[in-house]
Amino acid sequence: MTPAPLVLPAEADAQQWLELRRDAALTIAREAAAELKSVRPTDAMAVLRRWDDAELALHGLSGMASLLASVHPVEAVRTAAEDAEAAADKLDTELSQDPELYAVFAGLRTDGLDPLAARFLEKILTDFRRAGVDQSEEVRAELTALEERLTELDQEFSRITRDDVRSIKVTADRLAGLPQDWLEAHPVGADGLVTVTTDYPDTLPVFTYCHDAEVRRELRLAFLNRGYPAADKVLHELFDARQRRAELVGYPDWASFDAAVKMIGSGPAIPEFVDKIAAAAVDPAQRDLAILLKRYREDNPEATEVQWSDSAYYGEIIRKEQYDVDAQVVRTYFDFTKVRGGLLEVTGRLFGLRYDAVDVPTWHEDVASYDVVRLEDGASLGRIHLDLHPREGKYKHAAQFDLAPGVNGKSVAEGVLVCNFPRGLMEHDDVVTLFHEFGHLVHHILGGQQDWSRFSGVATEWDFVEAPSQMLEEWAWDADILASFATNAAGEPIPAALVAKMRDGEEFGKGYTVRIQCFYGALSYAFHQERPADLTERLRELQGQYAPFPYLDGTHFYANFGHLGGYSSAYYTYQWSLVIAKDLFSAFKHDDMFNAEIAGRYRDNILAPGGSKPAAELVSDFLGRPFSFDAYAEWLAR
Template identity: 65%
Template structure:
């Protein structure tokens, strides 16, 4: 049987299509569950297959809802998709709290199951217990209320950030320092003023290149107050509800509940890890800051600290003056269209894939491009991907991979969507790295989408591992030979290898600073959930003073747009935890031959393709031939 990708609707038909898909998917899931209750299969494998089909049906509704609520241009469609997510969460909670269903799975004879089926059985039972199936009726009802409200809060929080696009208007001369192509795209108005928004293609270059410190400060304040004040009470409620949920099912706090199903294992291990990284980064941070402060004092002789609104600009100055890396010169080599094509060629060669454009695929916006994914020597596509890479009104403001469909062998193709907000012309190299990073999630999703269980499809590993494959793929955006294959200027000249070498040295310069900033964010995500402070701004300032190299920008409230508080909750440490593993994974590759087929194929087959069929630590050990260690990360940070 040949599987076909999901047939997306034309824009005008999207609302009816979403509503119909939601109704049909939920009805199918309910029918399958009713059959399970009425006549549960005696065979454990049959029961698990039927339950996995329920999960697939619910996942299909939720995936479309999550994606289109963040990207569709029609507000009515976005609202309908948000409601679909609520309905899926409501039904999922109802099912996981159903004692009769739990008894079906608890009573199965699992002795004859293979390794993956036995793993699934254990996780299904754990899902029921974590949902409170063994609690009394009143407690289960309260847990259902909490889950439904948390979904609504998550959606409202994201909507507030998405819709709160602020602007900074100033005299055109104050934008001196910005790249010429940026200035050309932002003509002055009749009064001689230019306006920049807080969307990334404006906010990043203004903070990085504008010579005017006042303008940089104004943009920093605008950017760091998005979502405020409306999101503060939502966060307070979110933290309280998560804590209540965790304690109702027997955990000390939300972080302990959340960490129990992650590699880290326990809530108290999170601050211990944060402090371990902070301590390891202390000396590199001081080294970086000394260089930065020396340069800053040339312009500000009496300065005792570097304002956060000046940090990005002066780090660029250091890279330009001490490493001979001028980001505005570098970006000449990174035309968006060339980078996108280069990304496809690089990942295709690395993973043995090819991407064929699907010109007639229905999409939700003209900016979106669709590709079928083939094995390099395949006879038929096995996945479809969509790239939605430029900002627009009403669209998700960050960079992420969204699932459109989980892939299950013989049942449905994996489909994923890359949602980013890049400039249409020239890109900063940092954005090229981000594109490679996010594409790593997309590759993981499609390669991990050919197993037999929906539960283990795609990026289904422990959540504190999911960033590791993407962080490792960033290395391919730093290799001189690889970059020269697609990074060319307007005359067709490839980026010089010597420049790439200086770029890497310049990037290494700030890694101590970056590690400590990340630990500030990680501490905030953890302590907000465990302490639940009454004054989020005051608590944020305390953690910033403890971990970050830069002081608080007065009048700002960055937590209000810190989307990871909703998505990653107490586990923002994940990014650094994953980076430790990513550095160890990359140590298996030959830096002189990053396309070596033996190691690339082993990595693809043993780390990416299994999806969540094994514990992440076992996937890494299968690839490395040993357990992962802290050594590669520590050596990288120290050098």
Template identity: 60%
Template sequence: METPPRTAPPGGDYAGPVTDPAPLTLPAADAYLPWVTASTESLLADARAKAEAIKTSPPATALATLEAWNELDIALGNLSARGELFSEVHPDAGVREAAEQAALEARKLSTELGLDTELYAVFAGLDADGLDAQATRLLEKTLRSFRRSGVAADETTRARIKEIRDRLTVLGQTFARTIREGTRSIKVTPDQLAGLPADWIEAHPAGEDGLVTVTTDYPDAIPFRTFAHDETARHDLLVASLTIGYPDNVDVLREMFGLRAELATLLGYDTFPDFDAEVKMIKSGAAIGEFIDKIADAALEPAQRDVAILLERLRQDRPDADRVQSWDSAYYAELVRKEQHDVDAQLVRTYFDFGKVRDGLLAVTGRLFGLTYTPADVPVWHPSVTAYDVTRTDDGAAQGRIYLDLHPREGKFKHAAQFTLTNGVAGRQLPEGTLVCNFPTGLMEHDDVVTLFHEFGHLVHHLVGGHQRWAEFSGVATEWDFVEAPSQMLEEWAWDADVLGSFATNEAGEAIPAALVERMRKADDFGKGYFARTQMFYAALAYRLHLENPEDLVARTRELQEQYSLFPWVEGTCMPTSFGHLDGYNSGYYTYMWSLVIAKDMFSAFDADDLFDPAVATRYRDVVLAQGGTKDAADLVEEFLGRPYDFDAYAAWLAE
């Protein structure tokens, strides 16, 4: 949801500009609850006082008013991100609950400020003459945010808008909590582990009942669905994964979709996707549907070709099979890659020890972006979390601090994402970010390595772009359908033989062979068509459910899956109840593929034979990443490429 101010993420409780800002000092492990509670109270009071001062004693100039607004944005943003991060990662349920409350209070105050007619009147009356380009952009965006908040509506409508927004915050937290705490599992006999890597089997001993527990967490589920020979067990684990949040989240989603539609109507939009898309590159709800179908059509032929190959291989084991089922797709794709492309994922994973991959990632991104990572001996919220201070290699200038929280545990966020801890503001506070993932502590699948590079791309964007004057433009502050593009482009470094050879070594210390990496690249091309169709199923789901809010969520999910995916719906499942992107990305899950189109185009500027070319890498860092949200994404990309972005590079990749 968008209300002014944008809830920039959290940091320290700073009182004003400082010459040399230091990172936030986190509390000791046993002091989080009082810290969260106290900082919630102080930051709320600070933000309210700043808002009241703007109304009762308006600054004399437009610039001074924007500076006062920036101070409020910092305070509220610090509270918001602190709450959002620790509600998802802290090991103590009481702290997670207090952090949820902090995030809720930040959202409620943001809604209240966005509907404050006196506050709006101050900004609406500002004279932009004399403001520089960035201050003018900030004023324009602030006024747009007020408008989208509903400040111009009558009193009754404003009251209903506030009620809706506050309720949507609660629903979003409930939806996420149900997924986060909803890990499911199946029990299998030891012989049903046939096909799995030896280290995976060793890490999953049988219990007192003689059975092995397999959870829906990624380090369990991904290898199991990829390697386990037992079809029934693969089916059962997939069903468990696709019923997380079911049925509890069904009513939550239906209320959420209904309230978002009502909100859009009250604000003067035809549909919620129209409201959602207005501030994105795509601009309109109808364009979302058109983009989904454009990608789906482009992917159909390669998707059908590759599914036919899967089916042919499946019929070697089950001659009567007429379709490839979802629980078979990863398993038989792995067999095709092994048998037809000479890529054995179990051999590949022996080169990707977690510790070496993490260190290699830091070395690669440090070289590429001119950054140095220094381990920081500072308090963290769990012993598995590591912290690094980040500086620029050339001049030692502080860039910020990062935290890596990369392994699963009970009650933790289940997927992979970058969370802000502090939004950087020049002279005020350094950017700090947290990578939250769920990787194994031992050997990793190469897909995990790619995911780690992807998510780290968000972290780099947050740090490098986190040195703006205005909090509104700091870090990953571009349009939401562009934010994935820099991360998707960084994935390319996880496919380069020279890059991988610098850190991917087996137990004997031998680097992964370049010939194997080349075969991996070719094998990875297999399935990209049906992957794109599956992504369009997810995108259509997010778009259509917001348009229609169907009475029968399961039935509509089944229809959309049959329309877009080449794998049939699985009986007894309700995927939307565990689809966390329905809150956050809302109706805009299409953005992953939209960003990929741009990522493929941006990558075309790099020399495939020299991915570390400093001229290109530095220009990309400074032109695209370092500017944060100070320009529209299309302008950033055009400045980097020397032309507007286009569909050609993506279409060529898809057609290969």
């Protein structure tokens, strides 16, 4: 029987529906484990197939619950989803620490297994060992308690960063410089003031366009202090628990434990990589900072450095004055509805896909759903859902979530794009972000045609997952591609000359932007490695060492740095992936971005395999060689 996409419930039935699916998934996993232990089959393939049922149930439950906890408008459903995710994690820990179950897999004969099944078995055995299955009963008990607490802490930190929306109130005259449509969406309240929140559709325009430096500073203070002080206690305990978790299974620290299953391979390699990138960015950063400071001092003659709260505003001034790029003109070409349609058209053409709109129940009326069809043979590959506007109680950043993994004959791949874009005109940066995040979504669907749930979708090493999405950003910069959907109110496409200027303007500041990324990477590593007593003071030191802009007194950025949850000590991932993304894009022709041979080879060698091969092999299969630092270094030096 061919599986069908999930049928999501009406809002009134969502909590019960979720709890029923939770119970069913847990039962499937428990029964599979019990059967393997009681029957003790020796047919390796049969054992793996049965265990795949358990993994599919647990991972499917965890992904769906994580999504609903982040997007559902009803708080009780979000809480129930968090409980379901915790239940899945708890059972996963219990099974992975079961010595009797481990013995079933450790005793299997591998001769006769095909390479993919053998890879699956290797992954299973690694999971067991990393979970501490070979440790004493006392250690396993402590590991179980730690895993449960880690799930709770991660969820609590996520709630803090999601729910702590702050605001400032200012008189309307202090918002001079903001686009007219933004001003119209922020009317004066009964108190005679305009409320500006720390949600992205409010903050980014203010940081970029507002002429009043004190408004920019006040909002930046509120933005950087989200989550503080509530997150402090949570993060201290989270870092300590992760450290103890790593030590119990024989690793010196959390970063070493975490990196052992990533491309980078070891914890100590993380600061080495961060410092390599930081060093490469020194000259480009200093060059652009000198230009930025010179313009800044025209308005602030006594300044010796540019303040973080002013950096975006003066970067925009330089792009306007020196590169002839007015972002307020640029944004008139990026109407949200047209951009969404263009995204689907561009990626459909690139990857040989069609997106058929479907009217199905979802968690909110804003969500648009599409079935993904392969043009070559008309095969249905899965379903995507686009949830792209902000609302109360919703995840505040941009990310792709799994709704269901794709496994041949068992489950249809479904993914969800969760963003917070304005409903009208978009910044071009928003367009780039949309293409980036959609890269994860199409990876989930194209990679969701697997025989094993372990390898479904974006199942590669975690420091590779950003590379395909970072590469897809290039299609949001091509003048011909943008002209196909970026039109102003008069229907005129964005001029190629303007796009060229935008590209030149975007190049300005990349050196100090990379240094900011190095600061984030160093912070995520140092906080886990050192577990400093005073997180704010250590942040201040790291910002001074890596970042181009000085610490803003009284701020606590780490308290809302959500990547300390999911990415933990591995925020270096974004630059590691960018190195690979630049190399991947070098295979494409700038004057032939839809080249069928190259795009098809990329789709089939990078996206479609999911996690069925190590990432380094996927890249080598596509490029015909190992990946290199050269393309990234060339880009940074330009």
